[in-house]
Amino acid sequence: MSENVEQNYNAKKYRTPDGVPADIVMFTLTKRERKTVTKTLPLRELKVMLIRRKKWPCAGMWALPGGFCQEDESIYDAATRELKEETGVDGGHLEYLGVYSTPGRDPRGWIISHAFFALVEEWMLEQRQASDDAGEVGLFTLQEALEELELAFDHHDIITDAYLRIQQQMLQTTIARQFLPRHFTLSELYQVIQTVVPEFKEPNFIRKITSTRSRQGILKEVRDEAGNPVSSNQYSQRPAQLYMFTDHEPLLSIYT
Amino acid sequence: MSENVEQNYNAKKYRTPDGVPADIVMFTLTKRERKTVTKTLPLRELKVMLIRRKKWPCAGMWALPGGFCQEDESIYDAATRELKEETGVDGGHLEYLGVYSTPGRDPRGWIISHAFFALVEEWMLEQRQASDDAGEVGLFTLQEALEELELAFDHHDIITDAYLRIQQQMLQTTIARQFLPRHFTLSELYQVIQTVVPEFKEPNFIRKITSTRSRQGILKEVRDEAGNPVSSNQYSQRPAQLYMFTDHEPLLSIYT
């Protein structure tokens, strides 16, 4: 019974885990300008950063970046530290995903891994590629990562879960802002959503999002000092109204 | 760097955690018949089960039931096992909540706790109250647990998080089914939602939920073999149509 375990508890009297790492699924949205006669939206792709392992176990296989948690930090602290070590940046979106603890998942012993996912900008990962102790680093599309690569440990499961989670978050929260500049056009927003969630189809997207009720205050138009709407023609011939996210996160319900 | 840690990894060469417990926030919806002249809905209250600790640390304080994870099981297995030990039942809703790892959260050492929440029926907890090795067991409303009791470790945080999570899940998934019989009336459903999320107010609940579009197929009417609608007057003079949940879980989006 749990109470007996607790009342007799004494560190090292029982078998304890051999390590508690934090592994991070680092997503980025790459953006490549297209060479066309007229202005167009850039191509965007959702990619995940992996490193090729050099040592046992799983030498030569691709794995998530991560590292062991230390006694004087929380798991979240460890993930923050790893993210900074890998990208050179603190800040950005870092969110807990879950725990992976199936017995035998790591040949080194009883290793309980905590997965996070991070949304980072592409240039942050380029720094990482320059660092030398890193080993080989790669940016892969989700399809490549999940269907073509040989992944270490249970990282295939972790990436699958992270992909599902980021898709859900993309539709239910405003994390799209992590992949956009502060001011953006509705086409850009739509493109970001569709890049992460290809199933998302809204033919009347602009219509719906600009009708006050349904956007529920998550967006507002950008206006200059004089109160005039601000638009941009960076990606199109005709200038498009710029929008920004508000601080409001709506509460969804299946019953309303 | 994480790679160096990994390449030199050797169990017990580094400081490792002193234990990885699973703690469970067991919610139940109590149901008490009211003595009135005519039939009425029962009173319902959301409660959480706590046990009073008998030993150091936090002796005498109220704590979440839980126990240490063993090497040959996953954290989820450990939670399942604990849930069964506490309630005598396997099955029911058990869901991962998160990890609690702030340094110093447990005076016994480096203890990383994994929290779950479970939705159980009241009678399952009564069995637990009968078992003797258990120590004192109590069922408390959320307000009592969070504002009046002295809680062990960081269990106040865990219960707060679990409460927010169950409220979110109540509105965004069909976990309400865990608190209802297979066939139920819309008043019962509304009451269950309101018990868990008091802020939820829908004056036209029946109207909205019975209009095909907005209920999105999560509910369907109960019909008998002949295809006639089935109703019940268990809680009201006038019989009410019975409904049941379908297997459909709708996908919500802030953008549609």
Place this chain on the structure above:
DNA sequence: TGAATAGTGTCTGTGAGACACTATCGA
């Protein structure tokens, strides 16, 4: 002028929301 993207006009159908009204049954 044509290509490419940004938006609007307009119509139909349907849900939201409010509020008063009727229905059913048993005490």
Place this chain on the structure above:
DNA sequence: TCGATAGTGTCTCACAGACACTATTCA
């Protein structure tokens, strides 16, 4: 007949969804 819950009638307004149309800019 009254109390208590279940459910409907009806009205207004706003949004959803479709589709054709106009607007803006630059090569």
